[in-house]
Amino acid sequence: VFPIIENRQETLAENIDFGIAHEDEDILIVDKPSGLVVHPGHGNHTGTLQNGLLYYLPSLKYLPRGGLIHRLDKDTSGLLVIAKTSRSYKQMVSALQNRKILREYRAICVGAMSSGGMVDANISRNTKNRIKFTISKKGKHALTHFRILRKFEKHTYLGLRLDTGRTHQIRVHMAHIKYPLLGDPLYGKRLIIPRGATKTLQSKLQHFKRQALHANRIRFNHPISHKELIIKSKIPEDILSILIALSNGPIQQEDIESLKYPEN
Numbered sequence: 001v002f003p004i005i006e007n008r009q010e011t012l013a014e015n016i017d018f019g020i021a022h023e024d025e026d027i028l029i030v031d032k033p034s035g036l037v038v039h040p041g042h043g044n045h046t047g048t049l050q051n052g053l054l055y056y057l058p059s060l061k062y063l064p065r066g067g068l069i070h071r072l073d074k075d076t077s078g079l080l081v082i083a084k085t086s087r088s089y090k091q092m093v094s095a096l097q098n099r100k101i102l103r104e105y106r107a108i109c110v111g112a113m114s115s116g117g118m119v120d121a122n123i124s125r126n127t128k129n130r131i132k133f134t135i136s137k138k139g140k141h142a143l144t145h146f147r148i149l150r151k152f153e154k155h156t157y158l159g160l161r162l163d164t165g166r167t168h169q170i171r172v173h174m175a176h177i178k179y180p181l182l183g184d185p186l187y188g189k190r191l192i193i194p195r196g197a198t199k200t201l202q203s204k205l206q207h208f209k210r211q212a213l214h215a216n217r218i219r220f221n222h223p224i225s226h227k228e229l230i231i232k233s234k235i236p237e238d239i240l241s242i243l244i245a246l247s248n249g250p251i252q253q254e255d256i257e258s259l260k261y262p263e264n
Contacts, residue, residue, distance in 0.1 A: 108243070
C-alpha cells in the first residue's frame with residue numbers, strides 16, 4: 001500500500017539554494033550546504049531544504065516531509081535522498097529501514113587516533129538538555145564504523161559508515177570515545193592548536209564554527225530500476241582548507257578524494 005497522498009499546505013514553497021547531485025523521474029539526491037536546516041521545526045518554520053524542495057518540485061507537497069527519506073543536521077553538509085513519487089518513497093523508506101542504503105561520511109576529529117574501529121552504543125535524548133543526545137543503555141541501538149584516512153599531530157581525518165541513523169549519531173559516538181568532531185558546538189572539546197602551528201592553521205581552526213562532518217558518498221539500488229547507484233559529493237571548501245592547513249603543505253581535492261574508505 002502506497003503512502004496516503006495529501007496536500008501538506010503547512011510547509012511553504014520558497015526559492016532556496018541547494019545543489020543537485022543526481023536526478024531522474026523517481027528520485028532526487030541533494031548536495032546540501034552547511035547551514036541549511038533540512039525540514040521545518042521549532043524555530044525554523046521557513047528557509048529550510050523542505051521549503052526549497054517544494055519550490056523546485058511542487059508535486060512533492062503530496063509526499064510525507066516533501067519526499068525526504070532521511071535528514072542531516074543543519075551544519076552537516078552532503079548528500080540527502082528525496083523520493084519524487086509515492087512508489088519510490090515507499091521503496092526508499094523500506095530500504096532505509098532494512099539498512100540497504102549505505103551512507104558514508106568524512107570527518108575531522110580532535111585527537112590523533114591510533115586505529116579505526118566501531119562504536120556500538122545506544123543513544124537517547126539527554127534529559128537535562130533537550131537539544132543534545134547521549135549514550136544510554138535504555139536508548140536506541142546505534143552502530144558507527146570508522147577508519148583513519150589521514151593522521152595529524154592533534155587531529156584525525158576519518159571515513160565513517162552508519163549501520164543505523166540516530167540523530168547526532170556520529171557526533172555523539174565520536175565524543176563518547178573521546179575524539180569529538182572538530183568545531184562541534186554541542187559535543188566538542190576546547191580548541192586545541194598543535195605545537196608549531198602556522199598562523200594560517202591557527203586562524204583556520206579558530207574560525208571553524210561547525211562540526212567538520214560531510215556526507216560524501218551514498219550507495220543503494222534504485223527503487224524502480226533496481227540498478228546500483230553510487231553518488232559522491234566533493235569535500236566542501238571549509239573542510240578542505242582545514243585539511244590543507246593541517247597538512248602544512250599542498251593537498252588538493254583530488255588527493256582528498258583518493259583517501260577512500262576500505263571496501264572490506
